[in-house]
Amino acid sequence: MNILINGVGGPTPRSIARTIRRYCQFDEVKLIGTDINPVAYGLYENDLYDQTYLVPPAGHQDYWSSMESIIKTHDIDMALVHPEHEVMAWSKRMTDGEAPCKVMLPSHSMSDLLVDKSKMTEVLKNTGLVPKSYVFDSDLKEFEELEATLPYPFWVRATAGSSGLGSLKVENRNALKNWLHINPGVKRFIASTFLPGRNLAVKLLYNKGQLLRSASGERVNYIMAKVAPSGITGNTSFGRLLNEPDLVNKAIEAMDVLFEHTGSEKHGFFTADFKEDENGRPYITEINVRMVAFNMSFAAGGANFTEDIIRLLNNDESFDKNYKMYEFEPGTIFLRDVDAEPKLMNEKDLMS
Structure with missing residues (x-):
């Protein structure tokens, strides 16, 4: 398979590419990367990508001609699109016609709703699911x-x-x-x-109207937290892999409302972020239309959403389409650092 990965300078696409190389069970995969920044680290990761390209930003008049040329040159089978501007561009293209190759994205109306946190919050404000x-x-x-x-x-x-x-x-x-x-x-x-409790995430994979996979986790600490006044940089350094079906059900409940509101088919990958109040009640703070940077940590723990998406896009008939919530060994944590592969271990084994 030949796979296009957009935005390779970001931590999330890097995590996805490394997951493919490290944890996915495919015979042969070629990875083609793109980014809009000439000093993006990922453009020069020759051990990770077979070839990379500097491209115009989404919205530029030459964006699609550049994408189509790359897709044709490398006979691309599918694209894993994660920068939000490109998610919006690709989902809009799918509304107007067809994407230039296979891609796992929600509708443009759903993408537009979720990229703006205020729009999502407005739709969910009477559900008790948002603060x-x-x-x-x-x-x-x-x-x-x-x-x-x-x-x-x-x-x-x-x-x-x-x-x-x-x-x-x-x-x-x-x-x-x-x-x-x-x-x-x-x-x-x-x-x-202000919600002082745990910072949680639920991952949901839908395909053609059906929820197929889910998992949950906790963000505890962040990489370079001291440089941000809030202590939150969006890149988790220490987290937990959880087994919390009630939390997953709240995310599903929210997605049901959003799918109905937009009139969209249940399709795409989503990461719902929660924060708990002082009593441990979780509220949704945002829902991403994509994977997030600790995707590889979930894959290392057995929840390989990257492989799931690739198999679905590749029409793998052996893929089990019965719903599954990924579960982890109790106490499983992950540690991450800048440009480093995550480490999984049991929390009881942390040095005291």
Whole structure:
């Protein structure tokens, strides 16, 4: 198989490529990588990719001609698309016609809804699945209205973007004003009830109307956490692989509402992020239309969603299409660091 991986400078595509090389059971795979940044590390990982290309960004007039040329040159069988701008471009293309090769993506309407956290929160606001929230622009003037909705402290973040963009626990009005001032690149924010509990994730794989696979985990610490005021960089350094069917069911409940709202077929891979309140009740904070960077850690633990997706796109008749929630040995944790392969172990074996 010849597989195209977009955005190879990012940690998530790198995790996916390494999963294919390390944990997938395929006879022969060629990986072709692309990125829009000429200094992206992944463009030069010759031991990982068979060939890489610098391409225009999604939305550029030459983007599709560049993609189509690469797909034709390398006889690409499927693409694993993860940068959100490219997810939007590919899902839009699928709405207008056909993608240039096989791809596992939700509808454009679902992608558009989930890329903007405020839109998703609005749809789910009466379900009890999301925290109380308030959306505002960076030039906020109605502080009293916000404060009447959410007492301090509350959590604030950008409505779009990854890696904890614009995230901070805000203690008072002056802190909020200062935060808006030092984040001029963020035009729209969402404030939500501050949730002090566990930071959780549920992964869901749907295919042609059917939920096939799920798994859950916990983010405990983050890589380079000290460089972010919130302590959240979006890249987990220490996490747990969990067996929590109740949490998975909450994610499924939310997805059912979102699929119905958008009129979309149940299709694609999603990562639903939860945060617990002081009583341990989980609330959804965002749902990604893609895998996230600790995908390889799940694969190492036996939940190989990358292989699942490739087998589905390859029409593998031996793939078991009965629903399965991946389960892990109790106490399983993973440790990650910059550009390093994750380590799995049991938490009881950590040095005290």
